[in-house]
Amino acid sequence: MAEPIFNRLxxxxxxxxxxxxxxxxxxxxxxxRTVVATARRPETLARVRELGIVDVVEDDPAKxxxxxxxxxxxxxxxxxxxxxxxIAPHLAPGVVLSDVGSTKGSVVRDLLPxxxxxxxxxxxxxxxxxxxxxxxxxxxxxxxxxxCILTPLPGTDPVxxxxxxxxxxxxxxxxxxxxxATHDKIVAVVSHLPHLIAFTxxxxxxxxxxxxxxxxxxxxxxxxxxxxxxxxxDVDMWRDIFLNNREALLEMLARFSEDxxxxxxxxxxxxxxxxxxxxxxxxxxxxxxxxxxxx
Amino acid sequence: MAEPIFNRLxxxxxxxxxxxxxxxxxxxxxxxRTVVATARRPETLARVRELGIVDVVEDDPAKxxxxxxxxxxxxxxxxxxxxxxxIAPHLAPGVVLSDVGSTKGSVVRDLLPxxxxxxxxxxxxxxxxxxxxxxxxxxxxxxxxxxCILTPLPGTDPVxxxxxxxxxxxxxxxxxxxxxATHDKIVAVVSHLPHLIAFTxxxxxxxxxxxxxxxxxxxxxxxxxxxxxxxxxDVDMWRDIFLNNREALLEMLARFSEDxxxxxxxxxxxxxxxxxxxxxxxxxxxxxxxxxxxx
Numbered sequence: 001m002a003e004p005i006f007n008r009l010x011x012x013x014x015x016x017x018x019x020x021x022x023x024x025x026x027x028x029x030x031x032x033r034t035v036v037a038t039a040r041r042p043e044t045l046a047r048v049r050e051l052g053i054v055d056v057v058e059d060d061p062a063k064x065x066x067x068x069x070x071x072x073x074x075x076x077x078x079x080x081x082x083x084x085x086x087i088a089p090h091l092a093p094g095v096v097l098s099d100v101g102s103t104k105g106s107v108v109r110d111l112l113p114x115x116x117x118x119x120x121x122x123x124x125x126x127x128x129x130x131x132x133x134x135x136x137x138x139x140x141x142x143x144x145x146x147x148c149i150l151t152p153l154p155g156t157d158p159v160x161x162x163x164x165x166x167x168x169x170x171x172x173x174x175x176x177x178x179x180x181a182t183h184d185k186i187v188a189v190v191s192h193l194p195h196l197i198a199f200t201x202x203x204x205x206x207x208x209x210x211x212x213x214x215x216x217x218x219x220x221x222x223x224x225x226x227x228x229x230x231x232x233x234d235v236d237m238w239r240d241i242f243l244n245n246r247e248a249l250l251e252m253l254a255r256f257s258e259d260x261x262x263x264x265x266x267x268x269x270x271x272x273x274x275x276x277x278x279x280x281x282x283x284x285x286x287x288x289x290x291x292x293x294x295x
Numbered sequence: 296m297a298e299p300i301f302n303r304l305x306x307x308x309x310x311x312x313x314x315x316x317x318x319x320x321x322x323x324x325x326x327x328r329t330v331v332a333t334a335r336r337p338e339t340l341a342r343v344r345e346l347g348i349v350d351v352v353e354d355d356p357a358k359x360x361x362x363x364x365x366x367x368x369x370x371x372x373x374x375x376x377x378x379x380x381x382i383a384p385h386l387a388p389g390v391v392l393s394d395v396g397s398t399k400g401s402v403v404r405d406l407l408p409x410x411x412x413x414x415x416x417x418x419x420x421x422x423x424x425x426x427x428x429x430x431x432x433x434x435x436x437x438x439x440x441x442x443c444i445l446t447p448l449p450g451t452d453p454v455x456x457x458x459x460x461x462x463x464x465x466x467x468x469x470x471x472x473x474x475x476a477t478h479d480k481i482v483a484v485v486s487h488l489p490h491l492i493a494f495t496x497x498x499x500x501x502x503x504x505x506x507x508x509x510x511x512x513x514x515x516x517x518x519x520x521x522x523x524x525x526x527x528x529d530v531d532m533w534r535d536i537f538l539n540n541r542e543a544l545l546e547m548l549a550r551f552s553e554d555x556x557x558x559x560x561x562x563x564x565x566x567x568x569x570x571x572x573x574x575x576x577x578x579x580x581x582x583x584x585x586x587x588x589x590x
């Protein structure tokens with residue numbers, strides 16, 4: 001077994017992602033010698049104790065991070081500022097502070113001002129998840145073969161960055177580095193906008209007259225059914241993502257909206273060629289994904 | 296083996312759906328004694344001959360339908376009017392004319408005026424498909440466990456309707472009956488609007504600056520990836536569906552659009568409760584689908 005990357009790792013928040021990290025750490029043994037978990041809700045902590053997936057369960061986040069050389073925030077991104085206020089005074093010198101949030105500009109915005117001088121901020125976004133949440137939903141294989149995007153700021157200690165890289169490598173992920181703004185724009189397209197659309201179309205269906213809605217649920221075909229799958233996501237997590245990637249998301253929604261209206265207009269006026277072009281572009285993107293083995 | 300439902304069945308068009316019907320007919324033997332296929336493109340007919348999935352391959356649709364007691368249109372819905380002009384004078388007295396199109400108001404509109412007096416129109420929509428097309432893409436199990444919606448007009452000969460019911464039952468489908476307008480509204484929500492959205496978001500991604508687009512393809516996450524899957528559909532078929540379910544589709548697009556803008560506005564102004572409510576409704580619809588075993 002390789003030398004553990006960290007001596008004492010604290011997971012702040014232990015839902016799907018946090019508990020999956022805990023399970024990888026337990027399975028491999030070379031992520032950290034000791035894993036501490038803390039969470040806001042006593043029920044979560046009680047359940048984590050029952051599951052026995054970490055070494056130490058601690059209800060006070062300030063105490064939880066004490067003496068840790070790595071702290072990973074695994075709470076919804078909207079909770080970062082509040083958590084950071086609680087833990088910042090207790091972070092050990094030289095600590096590597098990372099996270100798993102789906103927005104990165106907001107993470108830098110909320111964490112950087114409170115960072116102690118000797119701490120290293122290395123934001124990370126493991127692109128993995130399921131429609132389930134909570135400590136029971138995690139599993140050690142969640143990150144295997146998935147991208148993990150790091151968004152360290154220029155000038156961050158390269159040793160700290162390399163530790164976080166190696167951490168995710170051992171979780172089975174493929175590591176990429178982006179600046180926070182580019183990251184946020186890309187995830188707005190590949191994940192946040194599709195979720196906004198999925199939530200919306202479910203709401204649109206829910207608003208239909210009862211009889212029609214019943215029939216929609218009965219005949220839910222591929223398409224609608226696939227949309228509902230991603231619409232089953234965690235409420236707090238997605239509210240926070242939307243609010244913390246506001247600009248990129250609204251920009252992409254505006255582009256999408258213009259494009260949807262253009263296609264709607266072509267349908268209205270019977271512009272077959274325009275419609276065919278749009279469908280062909282869908283097929284083209286699909287083909288390109290298949291060529292990249294991302295389909 | 297049960298008595299075959301029809302003596303001589305003609306499939307006009309033999310792509311994914313037509314060739315799947317042919318394969319069911321061949322496998323079971325009790326759909327029709329003889330299966331005739333015709334198609335517009337000589338390559339398709341040559342391929343069907345090679346595949347050996349029908350008894351007779353005929354390049355002239357007028358000849359193909361002669362002497363048939365059942366004719367099923369399996370071409371894109373936009374081609375119905377043209378096909379009907381060709382075949383109507385050659386339909387046998389008492390023939391059951393059906394189809395497999397995804398729009399039903401347009402089918403009645405295009406076929407009814409040309410129906411010979413002694414023919415029976417029983418429109419059908421098997422809700423089954425894959426992202427592939429052409430006679431090689433079909434398979435005998437395609438319709439198993441899927442809904443098939445019939446939209447006969449009031450006053451249609453019940454014997455003809457029952458034959459079409461039994462036909463799809465033997466294909467493994469669950470049969471439902473709706474009026475054409477209700478059918479069109481429902482499929483606009485469960486299938487046509489999701490496809491319009493999927494084509495659109497692919498186009499939106501395709502329009503991004505090259506560098507961002509590359510990253511989008513690279514990191515295509517669940518959500519975007521799922522959308523591209525349904526965007527890989529057949530161009531002619533979907534152009535025709537959009538143009539032939541214009542009103543219901545535009546009505547649903549307008550509702551969806553309003554809802555998407557309302558959610559976008561809530562993101563802009565940080566209205567957390569509104570956002571949470573939308574996400575919860577997505578989860579609720581998902582749960583209702585799961586309860587109905589449609590997920």
